[in-house]
Amino acid sequence: xxxxxxxxxxxxxxxxxxxxxxxxxxxxxxxxxxxxxxxxxxxxxxxxxxxxxxxxxxxxxxxxxxxxxxxxxxxxxxxxxxxxxxxxxxxxxxxxxxxxxxxxxxxxxxxxxxxxxxxxxxxxxxxxxxxxxxxxxxxxxxxxxxxxxxxxxxxxxxxxxxxxxxxxxxxxxxxxxxxxxxxxxxxxxxxxxxxxxxxxxxxxxxxxxxxxxxxxxxxxxxxxxxxxxxxxxxxxxxxxxxxxxxxxxxxxxxxxxxxxxxxxxxxxxxxxxxxxxxxxxxxxxxxxxxxxxxxxxxxxxxxxxxx
Amino acid sequence: xxxxxxxxxxxxxxxxxxxxxxxxxxxxxxxxxxxxxxxxxxxxxxxxxxxxxxxxxxxxxxxxxxxxxxxxxxxxxxxxxxxxxxxxxxxxxxxxxxxxxxxxxxxxxxxxxxxxxxxxxxxxxxxxxxxxxxxxxxxxxxxxxxxxxxxxxxxxxxxxxxxxxxxxxxxxxxxxxxxxxxxxxxxxxxxxxxxxxxxxxxxxxxxxxxxxxxxxxxxxxxxxxxxxxxxxxxxxxxxxxxxxxxxxxxxxxxxxxxxx
Numbered sequence: 001x002x003x004x005x006x007x008x009x010x011x012x013x014x015x016x017x018x019x020x021x022x023x024x025x026x027x028x029x030x031x032x033x034x035x036x037x038x039x040x041x042x043x044x045x046x047x048x049x050x051x052x053x054x055x056x057x058x059x060x061x062x063x064x065x066x067x068x069x070x071x072x073x074x075x076x077x078x079x080x081x082x083x084x085x086x087x088x089x090x091x092x093x094x095x096x097x098x099x100x101x102x103x104x105x106x107x108x109x110x111x112x113x114x115x116x117x118x119x120x121x122x123x124x125x126x127x128x129x130x131x132x133x134x135x136x137x138x139x140x141x142x143x144x145x146x147x148x149x150x151x152x153x154x155x156x157x158x159x160x161x162x163x164x165x166x167x168x169x170x171x172x173x174x175x176x177x178x179x180x181x182x183x184x185x186x187x188x189x190x191x192x193x194x195x196x197x198x199x200x201x202x203x204x205x206x207x208x209x210x211x212x213x214x215x216x217x218x219x220x221x222x223x224x225x226x227x228x229x230x231x232x233x234x235x236x237x238x239x240x241x242x243x244x245x246x247x248x249x250x251x252x253x254x255x256x257x258x259x260x261x262x263x264x265x266x267x268x269x270x271x272x273x274x275x276x277x278x279x280x281x282x283x284x285x286x287x288x289x290x291x292x293x294x295x296x297x298x299x300x301x302x303x304x305x306x307x
Numbered sequence: 308x309x310x311x312x313x314x315x316x317x318x319x320x321x322x323x324x325x326x327x328x329x330x331x332x333x334x335x336x337x338x339x340x341x342x343x344x345x346x347x348x349x350x351x352x353x354x355x356x357x358x359x360x361x362x363x364x365x366x367x368x369x370x371x372x373x374x375x376x377x378x379x380x381x382x383x384x385x386x387x388x389x390x391x392x393x394x395x396x397x398x399x400x401x402x403x404x405x406x407x408x409x410x411x412x413x414x415x416x417x418x419x420x421x422x423x424x425x426x427x428x429x430x431x432x433x434x435x436x437x438x439x440x441x442x443x444x445x446x447x448x449x450x451x452x453x454x455x456x457x458x459x460x461x462x463x464x465x466x467x468x469x470x471x472x473x474x475x476x477x478x479x480x481x482x483x484x485x486x487x488x489x490x491x492x493x494x495x496x497x498x499x500x501x502x503x504x505x506x507x508x509x510x511x512x513x514x515x516x517x518x519x520x521x522x523x524x525x526x527x528x529x530x531x532x533x534x535x536x537x538x539x540x541x542x543x544x545x546x547x548x549x550x551x552x553x554x555x556x557x558x559x560x561x562x563x564x565x566x567x
Binding site: 029031032033035036038039040042043046047048049050051053054057100103104107108111112117121123124126127128130131132133134135136137138139140142143148149150180181184185238241242243244245249259262263266267277281284285288289292296 | 316317319320323326327329330331332333334336337338380381382384385387388389391392393396400403405406407408409410411412413414415416417418419420421422423444445447448481485503506507510512513517524527528531538539541542545546549550553554557
């Protein structure tokens with residue numbers, strides 16, 4: 001942008017523009033709409049169109065006609081396995097992540113009185129929830145890989161060989177552990193404000209009325225927390241389902257999940273089976289849409305308690 | 308009245324601390340042990356002396372800056388007018404802003420490769436300059452939710468209507484109002500969003516990799532395939548970048564709250 005309007009003529013048009021702001025409810029507000037045009041153009045050309053064009057190919061056969069056959073063709077053992085693996089890793093890390101995030105939030109928010117500890121945990125979680133992908137995978141290889149610090153320490157100090165015992169970082173359990181490094185912090189970040197809202201007053205009020213701890217959680221605590229907890233669950237599921245980089249760097253293609261399958265498909269031979277990729281992408285977008293909508297709906301519900 | 312569950316909060320805290328700090332500690336230790344028996348910074352030296360490191364780092368840096376500038380240019384006027392006069396557009400904007408959460412980066416880049424392929428009207432994916440433009444667009448899409456959220460929150464803390472009226476009465480055109488009045492007032496919020504965007508772009512891998520761009524994320528991945536200690540050094544570096552960017556974001560957020 002060029003700095004030109006500093007010496008531009010302040011004139012009637014400027015004042016008119018200022019005044020229309022208060023009196024243009026009836027007619028369409030063209031100047032304002034024009035200013036939003038770059039955003040909408042970008043959103044349509046660079047977000048909606050590429051996605052729509054890709055997803056549309058899922059319904060097109062090699063000759064260009066409409067078909068649903070691609071969906072039947074996609075149900076191969078490989079894709080079914082990948083889908084199951086994706087669903088499993090997303091579900092397991094979402095549940096574990098939410099539960100551990102909740103425990104951490106309750107511990108930090110209610111059992112510990114130190115505001116400093118809380119602030120430190122919150123800012124660490126802010127960083128950790130953005131620390132995923134390739135570097136995270138390397139960090140876990142340095143920790144629990146075959147030559148990782150913890151692996152070697154356990155073997156030398158206690159004679160425990162976790163690899164002999166069947167552990168493998170490039171596997172489902174290894175991937176789960178690695179995903180928890182960002183899943184728990186994300187859950188914590190979502191749940192912590194809700195735990196803060198469970199103010200001491202509600203607890204005191206419940207106690208005053210003679211509620212036991214179980215009754216308090218059953219009738220006061222959980223009803224306030226559950227939309228947030230379920231929302232965290234949905235968001236974590238979507239987050240694990242859509243991510244590629246962490247799994248790719250950790251396992252290569254050893255763990256067959258949908259995003260990795262799609263990555264390999266694009267990387268290797270897109271034109272080999274154009275429709276296969278499109279159907280996989282459609283599948284991903286469908287799952288993401290369902291879970292993210294769920295998250296947004298639950299977030300609206302959980303915000304009812306906020307003042 | 309006692310808790311049903313009896314546990315020491317510090318036990319939980321310690322377990323969490325070990326789980327979260329151990330990978331960082333191990334990586335740091337690993338990055339220092341390239342020489343047998345002694346700790347040294349040789350792995351870092353090796354990384355910093357690699358010309359490809361500097362090239363990819365600055366490439367991503369430029370992409371990040373351009374993404375921030377581009378994102379700010381398209382989001383600020385939109386968010387400003389939606390708040391000022393186009394309230395009815397808000398639900399539509401919310402949907403567009405949520406799209407990047409629903410469309411994973413891998414699907415987005417697949418769509419780019421399809422729509423802007425060599426046989427299309429706009430074969431951006433064919434040239435390296437075109438692919439860089441696609442990468443900026445992809446990164447802008449990824450950071451759109453953050454950028455919009457922080458900018459909109461910034462606009463909420465200032466009196467948009469009064470500032471606009473005042474600027475209008477003084478003769479400012481709408482563009483000048485945004486540039487000289489609104490933008491400086493929400494600058495801390497824009498910066499907060501910018502730092503978050505910076506962290507996201509510097510760590511971005513999927514889009515850059517599939518567009519075969521020499522970005523920092525793809526460089527880290529490549530080094531990971533061929534070397535042992537250097538990836539650990541790069542991981543520490545990458546964590547430091549994320550940490551620094553988010554710390555700056557927190558500073559800016561605090562600053563914008565005070566201003567508001």
